[in-house]
Amino acid sequence: MMRKVIAVILLVLLLFFTAHSTGNLHSPPGKPALTSCRSPEKETFTCWWKPGSDGGMPTSHALYYRKESSETVYECPDYHTAGENSCFFNKKDTSIWVNYNITVVATNALGRAFSDPVEIDVVYIVKPNPPEKVTVTVMEDKGWPFLRVSWEPPHKADTRSGWITLIYELRVKLEEDNDWEMHLAGQQKMFNIFSLRSGGKYLVEVRCKPDHGFWSEWSSTSYIKVPDYFHREKSAWILITVFSAFTFLILVWLLHMNRHNLKHCILPPVPGPKIKGFDKQLLKNGKSNEICSALVMPDFPPTASSNDDDLLVEYLEVYIPGEQELVLEESKDLHHGCLKSESSTSDSDSGRGSCDSHTLLTDKCGEAKEERRQTDQGCSQIRTEAQRRPKDALTYAHGDVVSSNMSSGRVKTWPSVFSPLPRYSPSPLDQQSSLQMAKQHSLSTSSYLTQPGHSAKEALGQSYRDFCLSGKQPHLLTPQTLVSRKLQAHSDVNISSIGLKRAPAGLRSPALRTTEYVEVQRVNNEDMVLLQPVVSGCGRMEGCFQVPQGEVYSKVKGVDSDNVLLLQREGMEEDRCPCVDQETNEGTGNCHTLNTVSNTRKPSACIYTAMPVEDEMAPIVNGYVDSANMCTLHTC
Amino acid sequence: MPGNIRSVSFVWLVLVCLLFCSRLTSVGAAPICANAQAGCHVLSLANLFDRVIQHSARTHGISNDLHYEFEQYFLPSKNHIARVSRNCHTSSILTPNGKENAQRMAREELTEVILKLLVAWRDPLWHFHQSMAHHHDFNNFSSNKALEMSDMVHELRKGVEKVAEKMQVLGIISNTVSSLASPEASLPSDSAEWRLMKDYDLLYCFRRDSNKVQNYLKILKCRIVPEHGC
Numbered sequence: 014m015m016r017k018v019i020a021v022i023l024l025v026l027l028l029f030f031t032a033h034s035t036g037n038l039h040s041p042p043g044k045p046a047l048t049s050c051r052s053p054e055k056e057t058f059t060c061w062w063k064p065g066s067d068g069g070m071p072t073s074h075a076l077y078y079r080k081e082s083s084e085t086v087y088e089c090p091d092y093h094t095a096g097e098n099s100c101f102f103n104k105k106d107t108s109i110w111v112n113y114n115i116t117v118v119a120t121n122a123l124g125r126a127f128s129d130p131v132e133i134d135v136v137y138i139v140k141p142n143p144p145e146k147v148t149v150t151v152m153e154d155k156g157w158p159f160l161r162v163s164w165e166p167p168h169k170a171d172t173r174s175g176w177i178t179l180i181y182e183l184r185v186k187l188e189e190d191n192d193w194e195m196h197l198a199g200q201q202k203m204f205n206i207f208s209l210r211s212g213g214k215y216l217v218e219v220r221c222k223p224d225h226g227f228w229s230e231w232s233s234t235s236y237i238k239v240p241d242y243f244h245r246e247k248s249a250w251i252l253i254t255v256f257s258a259f260t261f262l263i264l265v266w267l268l269h270m271n272r273h274n275l276k277h278c279i280l281p282p283v284p285g286p287k288i289k290g291f292d293k294q295l296l297k298n299g300k301s302n303e304i305c306s307a308l309v310m311p312d313f314p315p316t317a318s319s320n321d322d323d324l325l326v327e328y329l330e331v332y333i334p335g336e337q338e339l340v341l342e343e344s345k346d347l348h349h350g351c352l353k354s355e356s357s358t359s360d361s362d363s364g365r366g367s368c369d370s371h372t373l374l375t376d377k378c379g380e381a382k383e384e385r386r387q388t389d390q391g392c393s394q395i396r397t398e399a400q401r402r403p404k405d406a407l408t409y410a411h412g413d414v415v416s417s418n419m420s421s422g423r424v425k426t427w428p429s430v431f432s433p434l435p436r437y438s439p440s441p442l443d444q445q446s447s448l449q450m451a452k453q454h455s456l457s458t459s460s461y462l463t464q465p466g467h468s469a470k471e472a473l474g475q476s477y478r479d480f481c482l483s484g485k486q487p488h489l490l491t492p493q494t495l496v497s498r499k500l501q502a503h504s505d506v507n508i509s510s511i512g513l514k515r516a517p518a519g520l521r522s523p524a525l526r527t528t529e530y531v532e533v534q535r536v537n538n539e540d541m542v543l544l545q546p547v548v549s550g551c552g553r554m555e556g557c558f559q560v561p562q563g564e565v566y567s568k569v570k571g572v573d574s575d576n577v578l579l580l581q582r583e584g585m586e587e588d589r590c591p592c593v594d595q596e597t598n599e600g601t602g603n604c605h606t607l608n609t610v611s612n613t614r615k616p617s618a619c620i621y622t623a624m625p626v627e628d629e630m631a632p633i634v635n636g637y638v639d640s641a642n643m644c645t646l647h648t649c
Numbered sequence: 650m651p652g653n654i655r656s657v658s659f660v661w662l663v664l665v666c667l668l669f670c671s672r673l674t675s676v677g678a679a680p681i682c683a684n685a686q687a688g689c690h691v692l693s694l695a696n697l698f699d700r701v702i703q704h705s706a707r708t709h710g711i712s713n714d715l716h717y718e719f720e721q722y723f724l725p726s727k728n729h730i731a732r733v734s735r736n737c738h739t740s741s742i743l744t745p746n747g748k749e750n751a752q753r754m755a756r757e758e759l760t761e762v763i764l765k766l767l768v769a770w771r772d773p774l775w776h777f778h779q780s781m782a783h784h785h786d787f788n789n790f791s792s793n794k795a796l797e798m799s800d801m802v803h804e805l806r807k808g809v810e811k812v813a814e815k816m817q818v819l820g821i822i823s824n825t826v827s828s829l830a831s832p833e834a835s836l837p838s839d840s841a842e843w844r845l846m847k848d849y850d851l852l853y854c855f856r857r858d859s860n861k862v863q864n865y866l867k868i869l870k871c872r873i874v875p876e877h878g879c
Contacts, residue, residue: 056748082736108746110857136860175871175879176748176864200878224706225713225860 040068041124045117047131051140054169055177055223056104058135059095062117065126072121076100081112109135139226141179142167144202144219149237152205158239160185160206164219164232179221184231188214212241694815695877698870701808705866708801709859711794716852718791737854738846739769744861751868757822760813763865766858767806774799777851798855805862821873 043065052058064074076089089100100115113135117128144164152161162183170177178200184193185206198204198219209215215238218231268275742765745751751759778795816822846854871879 082740104747104749109748110744110746110861134857136857171748173871173875173879174748174752175867175869176751178867224863225709 039070039121039123040066042066042068042070042072042119042121042126044126045074045119045128047115047117047128050115050131050133050138051227052107052135052138053140053142053167054171055109055135055139056171057102057107058133058138059099059101060089060115060131060133061095061099062128064098064119067119068121068123070121070123072119074098075118075120076115077118078113078115080108081114107135111135137225139177139223141170141177141221141223141226141229143229143232144181144221145232147217147219147232147235149215149217149235151237151239154207156242157207158209158211158242160209160215160217160237160239161203162206162217162219162235163203165202166221167229170221170223177223179223181219181221182228183217183219185215185217188216188236193218209239211239214238694812694819694821695870695874697808697812697815698866698874699877701805701812702863702866702870704801704805704808705859705863708798708805709856709863711798711801712852712856712859715791715794715798716849716856719849719852737850737857738773739766739854739858742766742769745865751865752872756816756869756872759865759869760809760816760822763809763862763869764806764813766862767802767809770802770855770858771799771806773846773851774802774855777848780848802859809866816873 045062045064047060047062050058050060060076062074062076064072076092077086078089079086087106090103090106091101092099094101111134113133114130115133116130119126119128145167147162147164149160149162151158153159162185164181164183166172166179170179172179180200181198181202181204182195183198183204184195186193187210196204196206206215206217214236217235217237218233220229220231222228742762744762744766745754745759754762774795778792778799781792781795813822817824870877
């Protein structure tokens with residue numbers, strides 16, 4: 014009895030020590046777990062489990078299953094085919110559309126462990142094998158390559174009998190890429206991939222899945238290299254480049270050929286100055302003298318020979334403010350006439366010939382250009398002078414003023430010039446009145462003209478050049494008939510007489526009534542004012558031009574001691590004198606001072622007619638016209 | 650006036666009748682024509698099979714969705730004990746459970762099995778839909794699916810019958826396939842079993858059966874007209 018007890022105690026101690034010595038406590042196995050069951054073709058299936066802790070002792074596992082609606086428990090027929098911890102169900106043991114209840118039992122010396130049961134239906138655990146025989150080839154479609162991928166279903170899956178229906182999916186990527194390009198191929202076993210990069214290396218993989226099941230694993234990668242087809246593209250580009258370069262060269266060459274035309278088209282030449290007689294080159298290269306001389310037109314101003322005498326002052330208002338200066342007053346229109354050549358009509362002051370100015374300073378004129386009276390310079394100078402003495406009593410040698418009419422014309426007569434004359438002198442009233450009228454006419458034209466200055470009397474008396482000296486001429490320098498008529502009425506007013514013989518005071522305006530307008534053509538270097546009768550005065554005459562004849566003029570030779578203006582006639586202009594002379598004859602004898610030449614004048618001698626002036630004016634032609642000859646200077 | 654109205658109405662009636670008659674006659678001329686007779690619109694057997702198979706695929710899809718929704722909604726635990734003892738009312742129909750079994754089966758048998766299955770599910774599905782409609786737990790989407798499922802089974806049955814008819818005409822199968830005009834006759838005892846099934850079990854059973862139908866049809870097709878997609 015004691016021995017038994019001792020043996021048991023020893024045994025227990027031994028066990029305890031052995032257990033303690035080993036350090037492991039044996040225990041029943043842990044609970045295994047079924048991880049998955051899969052069927053590759055819906056005909057067989059395999060289940061895998063994971064064993065639990067074995068409890069330190071060798072543990073065995075067993076799989077038991079039960080079919081639906083049957084209580085019979087079967088054990089796994091095959092533990093080895095599918096590997097460790099697996100159970101393989103072959104075709105015989107597999108039933109489709111039947112629920113399997115599977116349990117794994119782990120057993121060791123100390124106990125058992127049951128896993129949780131799993132119910133499966135084989136239909137829903139199908140996971141096929143990857144597709145097989147995946148082939149990728151490069152094919153061409155109208156010159157562009159594409160990949161053709163073809164494969165076959167896994168050999169185990171029976172798709173031919175319709176038992177399994179598989180759908181496929183493939184993925185493609187370039188070797189250097191990271192992302193795959195997925196393509197679902199459906200039930201077909203072939204697929205085309207387009208839009209390839211030339212020269213690229215592609216990877217292709219395929220997988221499949223049954224109608225209701227799991228995707229297979231990806232097939233093994235297939236490599237394919239797309240051949241380089243860029244050279245085909247490149248050749249086209251090269252062709253295009255060559256062609257465009259060729260075209261470009263042609264265009265450039267054409268442009269080069271036509272560059273002149275293009276230049277004219279794009280940049281039209283700027284027209285240069287077109288002044289007649291103007292030499293551009295001379296302007297560029299020449300000296301100032303030459304230029305100025307070049308600017309001067311040879312036939313300008315019109316000389317005595319020219320018919321365009323309108324440039325000249327028609328009549329001459331001589332005004333001697335004591336200094337024996339001849340003041341030629343011009344109306345503005347005269348200036349216009351002077352400037353005619355310059356085509357400047359706006360300003361009466363602008364560039365008129367010295368002769369044109371109202372106040373003509375003989376000295377200045379003389380000093381100034383002889384020939385260049387027409388130049389603006391001279392004119393302006395004179396003009397200036399004239400303007401400077403607006404207050405100068407302008408003794409208008411002219412009789413009535415016909416300037417009104419004249420003003421419209423180129424040359425302005427100065428009836429107004431003469432009009433004041435009567436004023437100053439105690440001329441007969443009628444004369445005066447007529448003169449007044451005339452004066453009023455001209456007043457509008459000339460600003461200075463109405464300056465019945467006291468001094469004007471003297472001046473007038475002295476400096477009438479104009480005095481037309483024909484004294485009483487019915488024709489005033491003005492072309493206006495009216496005025497001339499008026500003058501005629503006052504022909505007795507011997508303007509010329511007024512100025513010539515008398516003292517300045519004696520404007521004797523009445524005598525000067527009948528004024529003959531002369532225009533100063535120029536003042537020559539001898540201080541001689543060259544006058545010419547105003548042609549325009551002949552307006553009333555038949556066939557008379559309004560334009561005063563430039564040809565007929567008288568030049569003032571000087572003023573003698575008697576304050577007689579010595580006029581000198583020049584040229585063989587028409588002799589206006591005849592008219593004048595006749596008038597004078599009729600007149601009150603203003604012209605008495607005139608020589609007989611005047612008497613012989615034909616009454617109708619139009620200033621312009623080609624009268625043999627010379628014959629009649631012989632005395633005049635020769636030289637100056639003195640008081641007696643003044644009549645010859647008449648202007649119709 | 651009344652005379653005119655009568656004549657007009659008479660004429661109108663005649664026209665309408667003519668219209669309908671022509672339609673009827675045209676319909677009458679529409680049945681499957683054998684040998685591609687002139688004037689007939691012939692559907693090949695392969696086309697018919699394809700259509701039917703697509704139909705069955707759709708049916709199975711819907712049943713799968715419904716079952717999944719049921720599982721999510723009602724039964725979180727998948728290992729429900731009750732499932733072990735599930736017993737579908739169609740389990741009495743002998744259906745091949747494997748490929749060999751199915752391939753070993755004659756075409757006529759297979760066709761008959763298919764038809765039996767389809768017929769067996771007509772009423773249960775209809776009632777299922779009714780119960781779902783009254784159940785406030787289900788959303789409209791599920792209810793519509795149930796209705797669609799029911800209709801599709803009906804259409805599928807018709808289609809399979811057409812296929813069988815065509816096969817018989819073509820001589821592929823013998824005329825042993827019963828007309829199955831009265832489905833209840835084949836399964837008289839099953840008439841009450843499905844009423845005991847719960848909705849979930851019903852869905853489970855139908856999901857399986859629709860898969861069977863689809864599979865059998867595919868087998869049939871690949872056996873009879875293998876050149877198209879087999």
